[in-house]
Amino acid sequence: MNSGFYGNTFAVIIAVENYQFRIKTVDYARNDAIAFQQWLINNLKVPQENIKLWLDVDATKSALNEELQYEISNLTESDRFIFYYAGHGFYDGGYNKITTWDTHPNNIQETTVSLNRILMEPLRNSRCNQCLIFIDACASYIDEQLVSRDFIADMNTKEFSDFVRSSNYRAMFLSCSRGEKSYGSPELGHGIWTHFLIKALNGEAPEAVERERFITSTSLQNYLSKIVPDYIKSSTDIRGTQKPWAEVSSSNTFIIFEVSGASSEGSNNYIDFIFIPERLIIDFENDLIIAHLRGLENDGRHFPMYDYEGLKEIDVEAYCIRISKVKNEIRKILEEIMDFLMEYEWEEEVIFERSDDKFNISAFLYEDDKTREITVSLGLSLKISGLHPMGDTIFDSEFDVANDELKIYTDSSDYNLEEVEIQQIFSDCWDEIRRYFLLQKEIEKELLNEIDE
The missing domain is CATH 3.40.50.1460 (Rossmann fold)
Incomplete structure (x- = not known):
């Protein structure tokens, strides 16, 4: 789902x-x-x-x-x-x-x-x-x-x-x-x-x-x-x-x-191969996100492993995904949120997700129970390294509906990425949902004016 x-x-x-x-x-x-x-x-x-x-x-x-x-x-x-x-x-x-x-x-x-x-x-x-x-x-x-x-x-x-x-x-x-x-x-x-x-x-x-x-x-x-x-x-x-x-x-x-208070510490998962990205390249002109990988065959140890020395290297293809595909999937999940808002009543937090073998996008629709202000948070993870089942974090973003303010940040990214560059590439994905909330505000304002009159 x-x-x-x-x-x-x-x-x-x-x-x-x-x-x-x-x-x-x-x-x-x-x-x-x-x-x-x-x-x-x-x-x-x-x-x-x-x-x-x-x-x-x-x-x-x-x-x-x-x-x-x-x-x-x-x-x-x-x-x-x-x-x-x-x-x-x-x-x-x-x-x-x-x-x-x-x-x-x-x-x-x-x-x-x-x-x-x-x-x-x-x-x-x-x-x-x-x-x-x-x-x-x-x-x-x-x-x-x-x-x-x-x-x-x-x-x-x-x-x-x-x-x-x-x-x-x-x-x-x-x-x-x-x-x-x-x-x-x-x-x-x-x-x-x-x-x-x-x-x-x-x-x-x-x-x-x-x-x-x-x-x-x-x-x-x-x-x-x-x-x-x-x-x-x-x-x-x-x-x-x-x-x-x-x-x-x-x-x-x-x-x-x-799960409330769950922790992944002490995980004893066994994985067959480890893929370690050498570097992550965002090639905007050619519409590509590329990661050159180093592949290692596991020698029987359990994850997490921090010492990779002595493991046998294997041939792997570089990770590659189109920026336009990722942007399209972000737009789709934001459209799902708009469809949901038009059809359902809700409280506190609702979770949305899109995923395939290359990426994972998680979005959270949240309403403060005191101020009734709404925020939409969305994070992009790419399944690059093979170490994280849900993917490697690229960026997180948050849209403050009340102030019409969008923040895209890379503080929690698994890679050394320029926040400004990420903002330039992905900020337009939010255009439709921003217009939706602005329109809703205008409708509410007109209704209040009619009531006052």
Whole structure:
């Protein structure tokens, strides 16, 4: 998703730990669902009445077929929808299916539900374009007497890919990759993947936090894809593999949650390569930002690393992006803010973001609760070095609406850049939003004059 605003959050949480008919128990599924519900209430501040929690006997085929689709049909454009499932499932007849409390082992195909039919298709047809889907289940066989949360057959990842690509604001997180198992842990009292998912979402995993503040789609998946297999290998007797998998909409990364007081200190992220910019060149005449890089292959150390001596050099291409492309993306995010202001009521701070594999632009719309004065802050980061997941800071800017004053500064830049040069290159990006606020002032002034008359 490109922007961080939404109206209300609605959630459906489903966990089937015990089945009505002779189907293997999914250990700790109820614990997982309740922990996820607590995160929604305590951290995301979702009202309890906005959360549907269906455990065991409540999670029937008819409930998923009828009630879930009804909940989705009531969503609006500004709503965010979150779905969590823990239980068994399988792939059959071209569709991914999940089991319900009343699934029968003698008639698996007819007593399970299609994820596409009950969830993905209704969301595609709804007005909602902001959704997160978490599924703690796996891709093996339900009748194997193992310790995993078994799927009857391999899940089809293409179905998930097609779903998230139908919108710019969708993501699905699965506990394992195709053909693998998703394991529970008696020591943790949870599914291993869900345990670390909740830990990250609670802000208790610095490795999952970007800029000491945000849990993003990318940071969450990077954290889960590393911590889960590492934990299984180092802390359990399980010999199977479990590599979490995610499919995210075309915007590449977005903010899931802002963590209060989070810190990235103590991060234990492992990275394969280090790219160190030799210098950054802004070539305005040729419409280019260029960084010559030195590439080093990691020798097994964990990030952050401060001693690069002895690392093997690798061939890399120089970083290069067009100034006009960056300026165009800045204008687009400022247009999103204008569209938002014309359509929604809001309070305090709203976050917007645009990102691809070259850049990250974050903008903040803020209104002082005492003075009611509005400021728009925007920062540009370019993904040059490979050391910072959200990119290397180029400049920050702030527009003071009340005083019609724009400041662009490079104090926090990761590079030695001339503030005046940056101001000259990027200040015109703000022209439209400045005109918008000036027009709003004129309209307000005319209305006040009419009232006085």
